[in-house]
Amino acid sequence: MDLRDISSPSALLRNLQGELAHATALSEYEAWWEREGKAISAAHDRAGTPWLKMFNVFGKRIDEVQCAPEYWKMLREGYTTGVIWRAMKEQSLKSSFRLGYICSFYDAGLFCPYTVSLSTLLPLSKYGTEDVKARFISNMLREDETAWQGATWMTEAGGGSDLGSYVETVARREGDHWMLSGDKYFTSNAVADVAVVAARPEGAPKGVRGLALYLVPKRRENGELNYGIRRIKDKIATRSVFTGEIELRNSEGYLLGNPEHGIYHILEVLNCSRVCNAIGSVGLMQRALADAIAFAQGRVAFSKPICEHPLLRQQIQERIVALEEAHALAWESVLLFDEVWKETPPYSDRFNLFRIVVHLAKYWTAELAVQTAKWCMEVHGGMGTLAEYGVERWLREAMILAIWEGPPHRQILDGIEAMERKGAHRLLFEHLAPGAEGRELGEMVRRVESHLTLPTDQREAHSEPIFRDLARFAGKALAQKMR
Ligand SMILES: Cc1cc2nc3c(=O)[nH]c(=O)nc-3n(C[C@H](O)[C@H](O)[C@H](O)COP(=O)(O)OP(=O)(O)OC[C@H]3O[C@@H](n4cnc5c(N)ncnc54)[C@H](O)[C@@H]3O)c2cc1C
Structure with missing residues (x-):
């Protein structure tokens, strides 16, 4: 391999995968990283753990993560370039992964918000009811800076490997939706607009067979916060994704798919x-x-x-x-x-x-x-x-x-x-x-x-x-x- 290809992620993709679809978008994304993204990413990493603003001046819970505005610009660049929307538009995941590769060359932690957004979009598109899809998918597929972000919250304090023993979050049916209560201990992209969450429907058996998957939006139908961020984890790296702890308290959720296949x-x-x-x-x-x-x-x-x-x-x-x-x-x-x-x-x-x-x-x-x-x-x-x-x-x-x-x-x-x-x-x-x-x-x-x-x-x-x-x-x- 030509050594020059090693210094450029899009050149390496071309070298190993041949002619690439959307080659211009890939090169432009790489050029953006060289021009602006690299410096933003380095500064964000050096700044350390961001601050969680839990209340507004009137004492109302808001749970907003505070960091330099450049971070949001860096994050949005990937969404507008198409790391998520291209997956549905092209009905193929290859562009998402190629863009993710370029992102990871510069900031592997930043690929996490895109990862969990894709990992939310796919089950939503497969298992959501028509009503739920109509309400949420188009928000995630926006091609501008307002695209909604996803998240995947399974792990609780007891441990992540043995989900069957340690997922204690319970889902109680209420009409066409469910109310979830429990605590998620590792929640990457805690600022997401919508998350897929593992929970146990009330009365379901213990073990992995009793788990089901729910879609939980950040805001309730009436616009109020649907869950709280308890804190942001202070971790050694991947600072470009905010990993928090989430409190679900009678949080509105929508069942995805068949709970027997949860x-x-x-x-x-x-x-x-x-x-x-x-x-x-x-x-x-x-x-x-x-x-x-x-x-x-x-x-x-x-x-x-x-x-x-x-x-x-x-x-x-x-x-x-x-x-x-x-x-x-x-x-x-x-x-x-x-x-x-x-x-x-x-x-x-x-x-x-x-x-x-x-x-x-x-x-x-x-x-x-x-x-x-x-x-x-x-x-x-x-x-x-x-x-x-x-x-x-x-x-x-x-x-x-x-x-x-x-x-x-x-x-x-x-x-x-x-x-x-x-x-x-x-x-x-x-x-x-x-x-x-x-x-x-x-x-x-x-x-x-x-x-x-x-x-x-x-x-x-x-x-x-x-x-x-x-x-x-x-x-x-x-x-x-x-x-
Ligand atoms: C930065 C960060 C972000 C994260 N974000 C999320 C998120 O967004 N959503 C989410 O759901 N989770 C998230 N996680 C949790 C992550 O998925 C878990 O940390 C991981 O699955 C391991 O679980 P654990 O930490 O509880 O370790 P444990 O499951 O307690 O494991 C501890 C050790 O025991 C070993 N072990 C366990 N069982 C066995 C066995 N049978 N045989 C041999 N060895 C075994 C493990 O390999 C590990 O070395 C995140 C974690 C980190 C560090």
């Missing part, structure tokens, strides 16, 4: 966010690599630029290959998602293939993003640890990419489950065969099949190495297919 609807939301996370991780990875290369070309040690020393030269080449393979894996999750996102349960084999690919992609790209960001700091030597040069930020951002939307263990165990129950590994191997080297493919098939015969405890205990190798293998085979 857990499937919730997992569809998570899977959309995982595709976004994979794209965001690769965007960040490219950025860290670009910054490392630029520094290594200018920094001189032992009489020559450090990038010309054999050890570093080799590391750079290996990182470029890893970037291509991670990109191929993440992009495959986009292409498959684009095929299956309209499916409803029971799902097809194509959906099961998507499931295994998205677990591999979410897991592996986030791990690589962390490793690449750490290496980028090391390439900068001591400078890498200084906030003024910006690269320490990529490691802070990457650490969160690995945890939200389900930490590594969740991706691994859910991926293994898809193999056991749905034979997803066989679908995957068939899919990868055109790009895979025959002997390597045979060896991978043998290892996975034999792993699946282990007793449950051992299968779980030893699942990480095999899942990691499968992800690497998939990325390599898919990159080969793309070349």
Whole structure:
């Protein structure tokens, strides 16, 4: 790959994906980031946690997040360019993900508001009643600066991995809508206009089977606030998305889909966010690599630029290959998602293939993003640890990419489950065969099949190495297919 392509996200997309639809919009979005967005994003990160103004001067609850006006400009640039509206207009998600990739190169945290907006729009368009769709969708699809934002709130204080045990929010039916009460502990894009929320309909059984998905707007029908923001989290990074805690108190909500399929609807939301996370991780990875290369070309040690020393030269080449393979894996999750996102349960084999690919992609790209960001700091030597040069930020951002939307263990165990129950590994191997080297493919098939015969405890205990190798293998085979 041409090194110049590494320094530009749209050039890398073109290089790896060929001729792009809406290439001008992508280049213009990138040019905007270079011209204005970069500086806004850096200042916003440095400013730290914003302030939550809970009351107006008359003591009325308003719950507004206060930060520099440039932040809202940066946020709105993505919405007007079409990170959300293009998905419905084009009935394809590819443009959203390409714009998300460019955004993530500059600010992976900012891709989160767009991610959760898309993850709200899709279930709303699939499972909302005609009345609910008429009331909310057009607001989310506005092409100007007034487009409504979405959010996806599942996690409560007890924990995010085990939603079945810890979602205590209850939904009580009242006429054509529901009233939700409970507390959500991690709520990204707390300033959203409408959110999808996991809750338990009154009287529903315990466990994941008793959960349903609701659409909850920020304002009640009478215009009053529908929920409160208790506080904004003070976190290490992804400051371009406001993560808060939300109090639902008899908050008006609308059931999405069939409550008996609630857990499937919730997992569809998570899977959309995982595709976004994979794209965001690769965007960040490219950025860290670009910054490392630029520094290594200018920094001189032992009489020559450090990038010309054999050890570093080799590391750079290996990182470029890893970037291509991670990109191929993440992009495959986009292409498959684009095929299956309209499916409803029971799902097809194509959906099961998507499931295994998205677990591999979410897991592996986030791990690589962390490793690449750490290496980028090391390439900068001591400078890498200084906030003024910006690269320490990529490691802070990457650490969160690995945890939200389900930490590594969740991706691994859910991926293994898809193999056991749905034979997803066989679908995957068939899919990868055109790009895979025959002997390597045979060896991978043998290892996975034999792993699946282990007793449950051992299968779980030893699942990480095999899942990691499968992800690497998939990325390599898919990159080969793309070349
Ligand atoms: C910045 C940020 C924003 C977030 N935004 C949102 C949001 O908008 N909406 C939302 O719903 N959630 C959000 N989350 C929550 C996020 O999805 C959870 O943090 C994540 O799912 C993990 O849940 P947890 O933090 O409760 O950890 P736990 O579930 O308590 O897990 C703790 C540790 O135990 C491990 N573990 C758990 N079970 C097992 C097992 N069976 N085997 C092996 N290891 C296991 C986990 O991997 C993890 O390492 C956000 C989180 C962060 C950090």
